[in-house]
Amino acid sequence: MNLYVLSEKQVDFILNDIRRNGIQTEELQLNLLDHICCLIEKEMSSENDFDEIYRSVLSRFFKKELKEIQEETDLLLTFKxxxxxxxxxxxxxxxxxxxxxxxxxxxxxxxxxxxxxxxxxxxxxxxxxxxxxxxxxxxxxxxxxxxxxxxxxxxxxxxxxxxxxxxxxxxxxxxxxxxxxxxxxxxxxxxxxxxxxxxxxxxxxxxxxxxxxxxxxxxxxxxxxxxYGTKDVENASKSSYLHLKESVTCISELNDMKYEMAADSLKGQNEILKEKTNNLIEKISKVRKDLNEYVGNGQKITEENLNGLKVGAGVPTMFLFDDNQKPKPYLAAIKSEIKNLKNFIDLTYGTGKSKLLNTSDGLKVIENEELKSTWEKIYFYQVPLDYIYRNLDQLILDIKMTEGACIK
Amino acid sequence: MYSSELIKGTLKTIILKLLSDSDKMYGYEITQKVKELTGGKIQLTEGALYPTLHAMEAQGILTTDVVNVGNRIRKYYSVTDLGKKTANEKVSEYADFIDTMIFLLDLKPKVG
Structure with missing residues (x-):
């Protein structure tokens, strides 16, 4: 049926021309190219007519510009x-x-x-x-x-x-x-x-x-x-935390000196005091360490950046409390250990020495009526990480100071 | 030849019906077939045909096959399973539409 077959050169010419006229989608280019070629081949009888017939065929495809077909296609495709x-x-x-x-x-x-x-x-x-x-x-x-x-x-x-x-x-x-x-x-x-x-x-x-x-x-x-956190506030908070840590170190050194100077007859009970104190502090340090590892997941936490570290309250709370806002065993263990130490001190060294650890009725000092809350909740529930560390270190300081007051 | 507005609303139905009845067709073939079947009364314009074909392909109603023809490429269209379903729906909807129009415009069918 086809009397004439377009040459490769002519096909390329048509393809380039429809590209130039704003047909960008390759699929559409191929469709139009084939269609135009079919029409030309049907109407053409000799080589000389190509340009003229191409122009007349192309003009049937649009009202003003060939681009209309591309635009209509885009519209239909995006409309979907x-x-x-x-x-x-x-x-x-x-x-x-x-x-x-x-x-x-x-x-x-x-x-x-x-x-x-x-x-x-x-x-x-x-x-x-x-x-x-x-x-x-x-x-x-x-x-x-x-x-x-x-x-x-x-x-x-x-x-x-x-x-x-x-x-x-x-x-x-x-x-x-x-x-x-x-x-x-x-x-x-x-x-x-x-x-x-x-x-x-x-x-x-x-x-x-x-x-x-x-x-x-x-x-x-x-x-x-x-x-949000001006430098001054951050610095003040950082130095007060460093001060706290230094106090712990100082008191520990003083306590060690006191142990050495204590009378031989008291060495026995002093040994027990030292052991109980160290046990408790170890427990507290363990919570700190575990919490550190839990929070540090994907983020490096070192002693240096700890102070300025801004970790929200959500993650530590997940670690220390269960879904019903009840404290997990970590804190309960520390609490009972504090009570244990206090009982020992009251019995051995007399009441009055353990005021800082006023735990007899579940840490009365800090669980006061006004706050209507528990020790665990006030110090650890929904508390940002750096404050939790601070609270734990404050607890260590209190224990050390109590220890120091007892050694004779 | 009918006005382009009349054809526009039925273009999809025409394409789907034609393609359902045959194995596969390419763009030029579709226009020729419609022209031939209607005795030249309906002539699809390229400017309306190709955008619709591309949209229908994107909707998953049509699928394409590419074949090398001499020094160019030809895209053959055929209906998918979804397309066959759509074709039936469209055709019966259109038949219903014609009934309604006959009634609405009060066109008495000619009794032979």
């Missing part, structure tokens, strides 16, 4: 996903909003599960809602500039929500992310938004107003940066 995407966007947005609110309430009330909810909410905002929002919205705007503005806005949103997550979880790098987010807002998004909007008389008024609002909101956020 458009509704599904919008649905996912709305659902993830709703989920995040609810999870944020509930998570915040849980966090404020120190109920378990708060961290997980906030992490889920922020992950769904940053990695589902905002990216889809960007894709859907960029389909709706035509100009490249507007797409850029949307891009920067989305980028700011993602950085901002992730930096909040880092902040509340006390993960390292939070401040850098936070400042990067604000940087994107102030130096990329806002100028672009402002200068694009102000050129159009229709949007001028609104642009100025929105820009001022964004500037105010951004400024307020920037002020908040100062809230």
């Amino acid at each position: 996903n458009y509704y599904a995407m919008k649905k996912v966007m709305l659902r993830s947005g709703m989920f995040s909003a609810v999870a944020f609110t509930i998570g915040a309430i849980f966090k404020i009330m120190h109920w378990p599960g708060a961290a997980m909810m906030v992490v889920l909410a922020i992950a769904s905002v940053s990695f589902v809602f905002l990216p889809i929002f960007f894709l859907v919205k960029t389909k709706e705007v035509k100009e490249k500039k507007e797409k850029f503005i949307l891009g920067f806005g989305t980028f700011f949103g993602v950085l901002f929500s992730i930096s909040i997550l880092f902040k509340i979880m006390h993960w390292p790098g939070a401040n850098m992310l936070w400042l990067m987010g604000l940087g994107v807002l102030f130096f990329l998004f806002l100028p672009m938004y402002f200068f694009t909007g102000i050129r159009n008389p229709e949007t001028k008024q609104n642009t100025i107003l929105s820009s001022i609002m964004i500037l105010i909101a951004g400024g307020l956020l920037f002020i908040i940066t100062a809230l």
Whole structure:
């Protein structure tokens, strides 16, 4: 049937021409190429007519430009996903909003599960809602500039929500992310938004107003940066912790001297005191060490960076307490050991020496009526890691001081 | 020849029916077949045909086969299982639509 077969050169020419005319998808190029070739081969009778027939065949494919076919294809292809995407966007947005609110309430009330909810909410905002929002919205705007503005806005949103997550979880790098987010807002998004909007008389008024609002909101956020751990507070806290550790060392040395100077007749009971004290301190150190290993999973914790370490309260609480907020055996063992030591001191050295370890009714001193809580909960439940270490070291100091008061 | 609006709404149905009745077809063949079957009354435009074919492929209604033809490549389209189901639905929906239109526009079928 085909009287004429196009040469390779002619086929290449057609392919390049439809590419030049805006057909980008390879599949579409192949389809159109074959179709055009079929038509030409049917109508052509001699070599000379090629150009003319090609032009006339091609012109039947469009109203104004060949590109229309590509655009129509793109439209049909994206339209298919458009509704599904919008649905996912709305659902993830709703989920995040609810999870944020509930998570915040849980966090404020120190109920378990708060961290997980906030992490889920922020992950769904940053990695589902905002990216889809960007894709859907960029389909709706035509100009490249507007797409850029949307891009920067989305980028700011993602950085901002992730930096909040880092902040509340006390993960390292939070401040850098936070400042990067604000940087994107102030130096990329806002100028672009402002200068694009102000050129159009229709949007001028609104642009100025929105820009001022964004500037105010951004400024307020920037002020908040100062809230988080200034260097002075960190240093003060660090040196007070070092002081605490030094006190423990000093008292230990003093106690050792006292043991040596003690009368021979008392050596027996002093030995028992020393053993009991050391046992207790070992138990406390063990909890510290195990906790260290548990928390340090994936993050190196050394004596040096311990003091300034900002580990949220969630992880240590998981280690020390069960799901029903009941302390695990670690703390109970220490508590009973403290009671044991106190009983021994009261019997052997007389009451009054063990005031620092006032444990007879479950650590009365620290479990007072006002707080209506237990020793374990006040010192360890939902307490950030560095405070837990501090509390454990304070306990060691108290024990050492009690020991020192007893040695005769 | 009918107006493009009339054809636009039925393009998918026409393609699905044609492809269900044959093993596989390529774009040019589809346009020729429709022209031949309708005596030139319906002529599919390339500008409408190919975007629809690509969209239907993306939806999983159609599948393609690539064959080398001389110095170019030809894409043959055929219906998937999902496409066969869709074809039946579309055709019966259209038949129902025609009945309704006949009633609505008060068109008396010519008695032979």
